């Protein structure tokens with residue numbers, strides 16, 4: 001009898017595994033929209049998307065992933081998916097010279113040019129699409145780091161709002177100066 005129960009529960013587990021494997025993952029959804037799956041970190045299981053493309057992704061914890069620059073993911077990432085782009089994005093920030101800029105949108109060229117663009121408010125940051133081929137490990141950030149992050153994000157937001165175009169200008173100035181040192 002015990003053996004039968006064991007066998008039956010094994011059967012049930014196998015069946016549910018097969019079924020859940022057939023369910024679409026958020027990575028399948030990204031792919032179906034012509035977007036690279038590495039835009040989200042490894043291991044995302046919880047997400048919702050409605051027929052208009054509005055989505056919500058829930059991570060186990062806020063975390064940072066290293067690309068060319070670093071990306072920060074909040075626990076909840078939301079946005080609106082359409083082919084080749086994500087609009088109304090919230091929950092992802094990109095680091096630029098120690099400042100964190102909220103990424104408001106992401107898009108790729110259709111047909112693909114091999115580039116991906118991040119709308120960080122002031123400018124579109126351009127990356128190679130190949131950076132986002134595979135989901136990356138995302139390292140949890142400690143609470144105090146999140147607070148510091150929020151603070152820096154606030155400063156970045158304020159700078160972006162009050163001086164559009166200024167940040168890019170200052171960066172250029174800085175590089176310009178450095179070339180002459």
Ligand SMILES: *[C@@H]1O[C@H](CO)[C@@H](O)[C@H](O)[C@H]1NC(C)=O
Pocket residue numbers: 058075076
């Ligand atoms: C994330 O979303 C869930 C469900 O919508 C909500 O209960 C939770 O408070 C959110 N967490 C944060 C940190 O915003």
